[in-house]
Amino acid sequence: MIKLQNIKKIYGERTVLNIDGLSFTKGETVAIVGPNGSGKSTLLKIIAGVIKSDEGTVETNSRMYYLPQQNIPFRKSVRKNILISMENADDKEIRCNEILAELGLANLADKNAKGLSGGECQRLALGRVLINEGDFLVLDEPSSAADIEGTEMIENAIRKYKDKTGCGVIMTTHSPVQALKLAERVIMLCDGKIVEDGRPEELLINPKTQWGKKFISKWKL
Amino acid sequence: MLMSMDKELLQIIGVTLRMSFFSTLISCLLGMPLGVLLGKSSFKGKGTIIKLTGTFMGLPPVVAGLIVYMLFSKNGILGSLDILFTVEVMVIAQCMLIVPVVINLTHSITSVNSACLIETAKGLNFSKGKTAILMLTENKTALFSVVLSAFGRSIAEVGAVSLVGGNIQWKTRVMTTAIMLETNKGNFSFALALGIILLLISFTVNIIASFAVKEDKQ
Numbered sequence: 001m002i003k004l005q006n007i008k009k010i011y012g013e014r015t016v017l018n019i020d021g022l023s024f025t026k027g028e029t030v031a032i033v034g035p036n037g038s039g040k041s042t043l044l045k046i047i048a049g050v051i052k053s054d055e056g057t058v059e060t061n062s063r064m065y066y067l068p069q070q071n072i073p074f075r076k077s078v079r080k081n082i083l084i085s086m087e088n089a090d091d092k093e094i095r096c097n098e099i100l101a102e103l104g105l106a107n108l109a110d111k112n113a114k115g116l117s118g119g120e121c122q123r124l125a126l127g128r129v130l131i132n133e134g135d136f137l138v139l140d141e142p143s144s145a146a147d148i149e150g151t152e153m154i155e156n157a158i159r160k161y162k163d164k165t166g167c168g169v170i171m172t173t174h175s176p177v178q179a180l181k182l183a184e185r186v187i188m189l190c191d192g193k194i195v196e197d198g199r200p201e202e203l204l205i206n207p208k209t210q211w212g213k214k215f216i217s218k219w220k221l
Numbered sequence: 222m223l224m225s226m227d228k229e230l231l232q233i234i235g236v237t238l239r240m241s242f243f244s245t246l247i248s249c250l251l252g253m254p255l256g257v258l259l260g261k262s263s264f265k266g267k268g269t270i271i272k273l274t275g276t277f278m279g280l281p282p283v284v285a286g287l288i289v290y291m292l293f294s295k296n297g298i299l300g301s302l303d304i305l306f307t308v309e310v311m312v313i314a315q316c317m318l319i320v321p322v323v324i325n326l327t328h329s330i331t332s333v334n335s336a337c338l339i340e341t342a343k344g345l346n347f348s349k350g351k352t353a354i355l356m357l358t359e360n361k362t363a364l365f366s367v368v369l370s371a372f373g374r375s376i377a378e379v380g381a382v383s384l385v386g387g388n389i390q391w392k393t394r395v396m397t398t399a400i401m402l403e404t405n406k407g408n409f410s411f412a413l414a415l416g417i418i419l420l421l422i423s424f425t426v427n428i429i430a431s432f433a434v435k436e437d438k439q
Contacts, residue, residue, distance in 0.1 A: 050343045066344030072337050075359055085345045128345060138344075 001025055002047060002064075002136065002168075007056035009042050009192075017042050017053070017192040026062065026135050029162065029169040031179035031200075034189035034215075040172040041069055041140050043189065047170060048138040062135035062168075069140040071125035073113035078105055078124055081113045085128035099127045102157050104150070118145040126154055130161050137161065139171040143178065151175075155182060176219040180204075188212055229391070234418060237376065237395040240308050244315035244375040249368055252320045256327020257356050261335045271328060277321035282314075286384030289314040293385070306387040311395075314381040319371045326370060330363040331356050369430050376423065 002024040009017040017039040024030055024047075032040050045051045046058060048066035074081050082096045100106045103123040108116065113124060122145045129137065142158065143151040155178065162169055173179050179186050180200045188196035188203070188211075196203055196212040207213045259267060291297050293305045293313075304310045338359060342352040357364065379397035386393035388402060396415045403412035 045340075048344060050340055063346070065346065066340075068337070068340040068344055070337050070340070072334065072341055072359075074355065075361070087346075125341075128341075132345070 001060065002062060002170075003059040004047070005057050005059070007043075007046060007053045007058070009039070009046065009051075009053050015192055017046070019043070019056075019192075019194060022187075022194065022197075024136070024168055024170055026168045027166055028185055029183045030171070030185045030187060031183035032170065032172045032187045032189060033174070033176070033179055038189040039192035040189055042192075044138050044140050044170065044172060063133075064136045064138050065129045065132055065134040066138040067125055067129045067140060067142055069144070071121050073116055073121050073124055075114060076112070077110050078113050078116070079109040081124055082127050082131050086131045095131060099131050099157075102130075102153070102160065103127050104153050119147055119150045122146055123150060123154060126157060130157060133165050134167055136168040136170060139169065141172050141174065144174070151178070158182065176216075188215060190215075230414070230418075232391060233394050233396055233399050233415070234422075236308060236393065237397075237419075238422070240311050240315065240382070240395060241372055241375040243312045244319055245368060245372045247312065248316050248319035248323050248371050248375075251316070252323025252371075253327050253357070253364065253367070254353070256324045257331050257353055259324065259328040260331030261339055261352070261356060271325070274321045274325045274328070278325055280318060280321070282318055282378055282380030283384060285317045286314050286381030289317060289381065289385050305385065306389060306393055308386070308393060311382045311386040311393060314385045315375050315378060318378065318381060319374050322374060323367055323371055326367045327364065330360050330367070334359070365430055365433060369427065372426060373423065376419065 004019060004022040006021070007017055007019040008015060016037075032043060034040055042051070044066070045068075046053050048064050049058070050066060050068075074084060076084065079096060079100065082099055083092060086092055086096070097106070097109075100109050103126065105120065105123055105127065108120065113121070116124060122143065126139070126142055129139070137158070139158070143154040146154055158169060158171075159182070161167070169182070171182070183200060186196070186198065186200045186203050187194055190211050195209050195215075196207055198208075203212065204216060207216055259271060289310060290305070292299045293302065293310050294300055295305075335356065338356060339352060342355055347355065377397065379401060382393075382395055383398045383401065386395070386398065388394050388398040394402075396419045400412045400415045400419075403409070403415070
């Protein structure tokens, strides 16, 4: 379980995040949506412990793996990129091969990761996260650079990982289709505040706020 | 003279290489971790430290030589070590000049992509040590050029080494100080021969470095 209370993050004079209370349970997939600058990435970074909030607390004893929006492939082969990210395990090579195949990177395994395309890079970055077993996956726009096929691979890999480990998934996305496809819960952020939080079908039919209605009306489903 | 490579010339080359190798090695061992630390962390006074290292990058070699000379002379704080006019003290004087260069350049290199790398490393629950190694390996091509800059500064330096080394024949004479001496004596051919060797060494080091960088890019 992850519990956030009275979270505030301020950059300069701008409050980018202002959340009274929010919690995530292991096993649920939560999509965080909202326009650019609404605080989605900042929220994920605070949840993952990458940055600290200026006010408030994050209570958790869960093991989390976080995928940032900007992915840097390490200066190594694709295979070594996965292996270096893996914590000690007996079946390292087997698991690495599984992940590579799942993400369509098997034929690139021995290539230098610096030569990958943006979409391939993103799949590799996800592979580095999925090779470990955590209680929560915190994913910042995991398929923003991927094509249709790549997006499908990424979504399937996340689903498979979740089914296998029973972990929770917290992800941001600009794709309403992805949010509806993967998530059991959707949180809408606007100017750093939560404006909607509920089951996707509820939000689609009956958003609680005017802002939510307006935002959903722009979704092309 | 170049072809015959007389004993003295070989000895001067040997001392020069020994001094430059250790100056570069020690400066990189001290400066690179500090540069990485400056590049990846944010703390109070970081700006001041960066400004200070920048200032020390412009430290005149004779001033560094003078400070080291005063420290290690008979009446100096470290005079009891009795290492003035040895290669060891020449290395110390050179480190004083090169460490700030290494810190500053390493900081510039690692701070460019450090935020992304640190985010990635934190996301994968890497330890601090693993993150630091990652920073070094991810920037190794650029850091290689820092090593080359350090070596270049060391091998070409004359002011500090002549002050603390004393340019003693068969002991602390290096190529740059020998060139100065031979020029003053009017022995231009020997000075020129040393100059050519100095350039050849630099050229060889650069060739080796470019091969290493090429290997890395593949």
